[in-house]
Amino acid sequence: MNPSAPIDDVLIRIRGLTTVLGRKKVFDALDLDIQRGKITAIMGPSGTGKTTLLKHITGQMRGDAGSIEVNGENVPDMSREALYALREKVGYLFQNSALLTDFDVFENVAFPLRRHTQLPEVLIRNVVLTKLQAVGLRGAAGLMPSELSGGMARRIALARAIVFDPMLILYDEPFVGLDPIALNQVLKVIRTLNQTLGITSVLVAHELSAIQRVADRICLIANGKIVAQGDPQGIAHDGSPWTRQFFGGEADGPVPFQYPAGDYAQALGFPEGSP
Amino acid sequence: MSARMSPDNVVVRSLAQIGDCGLFLLKILAALPRSTRYARETVRQLWFVGAMSLTIIMTCGLFVGMVLALQLYHVLSIFGGTAATGTVVAISIYRELGPVVTALLFAGRAGTAITAEIGLMRATDQIAAMELMAVDPLAYVVAPRFLAGLIAMPLLSSVFCALGIFGGHLVGVNWLGIDNGTFWSNMTATVDVWQDIINGVVWKSFVFGAVVALIAVFQGFTAPPTSEGVAYATTRTVVASSIAILALDFVLTAFLM
Numbered sequence: 001m002n003p004s005a006p007i008d009d010v011l012i013r014i015r016g017l018t019t020v021l022g023r024k025k026v027f028d029a030l031d032l033d034i035q036r037g038k039i040t041a042i043m044g045p046s047g048t049g050k051t052t053l054l055k056h057i058t059g060q061m062r063g064d065a066g067s068i069e070v071n072g073e074n075v076p077d078m079s080r081e082a083l084y085a086l087r088e089k090v091g092y093l094f095q096n097s098a099l100l101t102d103f104d105v106f107e108n109v110a111f112p113l114r115r116h117t118q119l120p121e122v123l124i125r126n127v128v129l130t131k132l133q134a135v136g137l138r139g140a141a142g143l144m145p146s147e148l149s150g151g152m153a154r155r156i157a158l159a160r161a162i163v164f165d166p167m168l169i170l171y172d173e174p175f176v177g178l179d180p181i182a183l184n185q186v187l188k189v190i191r192t193l194n195q196t197l198g199i200t201s202v203l204v205a206h207e208l209s210a211i212q213r214v215a216d217r218i219c220l221i222a223n224g225k226i227v228a229q230g231d232p233q234g235i236a237h238d239g240s241p242w243t244r245q246f247f248g249g250e251a252d253g254p255v256p257f258q259y260p261a262g263d264y265a266q267a268l269g270f271p272e273g274s275p
Numbered sequence: 276m277s278a279r280m281s282p283d284n285v286v287v288r289s290l291a292q293i294g295d296c297g298l299f300l301l302k303i304l305a306a307l308p309r310s311t312r313y314a315r316e317t318v319r320q321l322w323f324v325g326a327m328s329l330t331i332i333m334t335c336g337l338f339v340g341m342v343l344a345l346q347l348y349h350v351l352s353i354f355g356g357t358a359a360t361g362t363v364v365a366i367s368i369y370r371e372l373g374p375v376v377t378a379l380l381f382a383g384r385a386g387t388a389i390t391a392e393i394g395l396m397r398a399t400d401q402i403a404a405m406e407l408m409a410v411d412p413l414a415y416v417v418a419p420r421f422l423a424g425l426i427a428m429p430l431l432s433s434v435f436c437a438l439g440i441f442g443g444h445l446v447g448v449n450w451l452g453i454d455n456g457t458f459w460s461n462m463t464a465t466v467d468v469w470q471d472i473i474n475g476v477v478w479k480s481f482v483f484g485a486v487v488a489l490i491a492v493f494q495g496f497t498a499p500p501t502s503e504g505v506a507y508a509t510t511r512t513v514v515a516s517s518i519a520i521l522a523l524d525f526v527l528t529a530f531l532m
């Protein structure tokens with residue numbers, strides 16, 4: 001990337017992303033822009049490839065066609081070294097937190113620092129405690145992952161994800177299984193990180209009320225494409241059948257109730273043409 | 276018989292697994308230079324797979340030597356050759372029982388632990404988390420365990436042999452009354468350092484250690500991320516390692532003798 005080039009407002013630019021897994025076309029020439037410094041929520045019915053999209057952004061998966069530019073660099077073209085260099089600038093929050101079960105909370109947060117830097121112990125300690133303080137769990141530094149609640153584990157994973165002050169954080173279902181208190185705590189941390197550090201955030205989630213409170217922009221993904229996008233207040237009323245079904249919680253619509261299958265009567269063994 | 280269960284399919288899948296395992300070995304070897312920065316992790320794994328296996332290795336070594344001496348004494352007494360008990364115990368242990376039984380025990384104790392640990396790390400996204408933290412799991416997780424297996428096996432095998440001969444001495448000399456000097460002098464006069472110890476214990480243990488460690492890390496790393504997948508992978512580690520150890524033992528014996 002040319003360092004003298006003006007900073008683009010778009011941090012992630014996806015063009016013509018096409019991915020086929022087995023016989024299913026997960027993405028069909030998908031185009032998407034993620035604005036720098038904003039919180040963008042990716043929503044959509046289950047199985048539409050939201051997590052798969054995050055995996056494409058981080059280079060864990062490669063599509064069959066199209067480009068994914070992160071900070072001006074095309075991820076599918078990156079070498080292993082370049083990809084790892086990018087990942088040091090990207091935080092990723094797993095749905096199940098993915099804390100390292102052999103280490104306590106402190107060592108989990110310190111893990112990337114110990115692997116990538118030669119910082120003295122006192123500095124590592126200060127950085128880790130600062131990050132734990134930011135997520136409100138400095139007092140849990142000595143606990144093991146098995147001693148944490150789901151919400152606490154999520155916040156520890158978040159502290160680990162921001163330990164290098166990344167330019168981008170990807171959240172995969174950060175609100176699943178959280179009680180209202182834990183959910184609000186996670187929401188507060190996400191919003192605070194975005195406002196104080198200017199971190200670009202991409203959220204994959206289903207919880208509409210939570211998303212509306214934290215996101216600057218919502219993109220609705222279905223049938224391998226972005227079918228609607230806009231601000232949290234406007235998107236639910238844009239009139240498209242997709243948004244009507246998704247935000248209205250209707251059981252049937254563009255996303256059918258029945259999973260595609262053959263003829264029902266034939267499957268039950270009735271002769272053709274029987275009433 | 277369904278296509279999935281056909282013998283052809285089983286053969287093809289087994290060959291494909293061996294091929295994948297070979298490619299995985301190349302990836303590990305390529306990751307070894309990167310894993311030098313994680314030397315502490317290798318030492319930690321050496322503790323888990325080596326030091327923590329000592330109890331079972333020492334106990335089994337002792338009893339194998341004791342049983343061997345007891346059986347040999349009764350067979351050799353028919354020919355009046357009980358003085359050779361120490362020699363035959365030592366050669367049997369050095370050449371075959373030491374490396375082979377140690378490797379089988381190592382596969383059951385350490386190999387399964389390695390497979391289950393890596394398989395669970397994959398199932399709980401810990402491997403993926405490392406990749407996303409720009410930490411190469413091949414260099415940080417796989418290579419240290421592979422190296423630890425490689426280093427630990429010859430050491431464990433040596434301990435097994437020592438305890439086996441001690442067990443043979445306990446039964447032969449202390450219990451059955453073979454002369455102590457005869458027991459040791461016959462043994463030292465017959466055992467050849469190169470043929471029996473270097474070729475028998477060191478080389479075989481080294482190869483068995485590499486094979487067991489490779490199978491264990493490969494099965495763990497490629498295990499389906501489910502509890503059933505990890506369980507099958509752990510079983511496959513024991514089965515594949517046992518077959519590989521015994522088959523390789525024949526090949527190595529044929530070449531090294």
